[in-house]
Amino acid sequence: MENQQVLIDRLPSGKLKSDDYRLVDGPMPELGPDQVLIKTIAFAITAGTRAGLQGSASYAGAPAAGRVMNGTGVGEVIASNVESIAVGDRVTAPTGWQQYAALMADLVTVIDPAHDPIHYLGPMGVNGLTAYFGLLEVGKPKAGNTVMVSAAAGSVGHMVGQMAKIQDCHVVGVCGSDEKGRLLTEKLGFDRSVNYKDANYRQSLKEATPEGVDVYFDNTGGMILGSALFRMNVGGRIACCGVVSQYDTDTPEPGPKGVPGLLVNNRITMQGFLLFDFADHYARARSDIYGWLESGRLTSLQDEVVGLAAAPEGFVDLLSGGNVGTRIVRLDQ
DSSP states (O other): OOEEEEEEEESSSSOOGGGEEEEEEEEEEEEETEEEEEEEEEEETTTHHHHHHHHHGGGGGOOOTOOOOOOEEEEEEESSTTTTTTTEEEEEEEEOSBBEEEEEEOOOEOOTTTTGGGGTTTTTTHHHHHHIIIIIIIIOOOOOOOEESSSSBBBOOOOOOOHHHHOOOOOOEESSSSSHHHHHTTTSOOSSETTTTSSSSSHHHHHHHOOOOOEEEEEEEEHHHHHHHEEEEEEEEEEEEOOOHSSSSOOOOOOOTTTTOOOOHHTOEEOOGGGGGGGGGHHHHHHHHHHHHTSSOOOOEEEEEESSSGGGHHHHHTTOOOOOOOOEEEEEO
């Protein structure tokens, strides 16, 4: 029995290409002490893993060719050397891009049987938890605040905007097409959307935020961050989640104008964060998010590709803005 895997064939130079990866049939992993063997059902493709390939995300470890591409997946336990995790349990874990993974038990979280495992790749997984803690703990929105979200139709952004609406905020989403903008306002409840590719983007943003911006959730960096800085109100908060506009390039833009001047004059708090900072509070967040999903207050969007062979091109497409919501690779079809 073999284990189909996607390996990093070479570290990308410039933009990521699908042939930077290689599909191989590897050996089945051997189960060690305190480990479980997981058959992958699906995994998420996230923009942040591009930063790991770039070497700009210290938490991701040093990038290297010849390794299985990293990623968070959900799967079924088919063998276990751990009493607390049984064969047949559905779990979420850092499976990587492969059919089978043998992992230490402390890296594996058992999924409540009442929950849809796929939700642990979106709203109850890395993306949803990032939205939850970045907005509520870092952005600290108050009822009536204006919240601006970049990459607002993406895996994290579309949930940030909805969570801000749950907090009774006015929400403005920045995205890369009018079609995505209509999705934000007509399906997800955003108040306004702005297309950053429009020639009149800055004027449109000004019109969409007539009372300024109190909280900006930044997924992109670059020009959009620069535009947000000039709309921030006194005492505004910026939650720095990611820099997707700068990941897929070997010539990243310099930092935005107005730093530190605008931060000082308007007493703006600009804070970066990592999801792992809040690990002790995941259960609380998942409980809240599950309640919002069940009540219909939160809608989870996802698009899917099927099979490991489709993953590299799916990643390249995501980095160019081709996804809506969370991009998932399914292996169970």
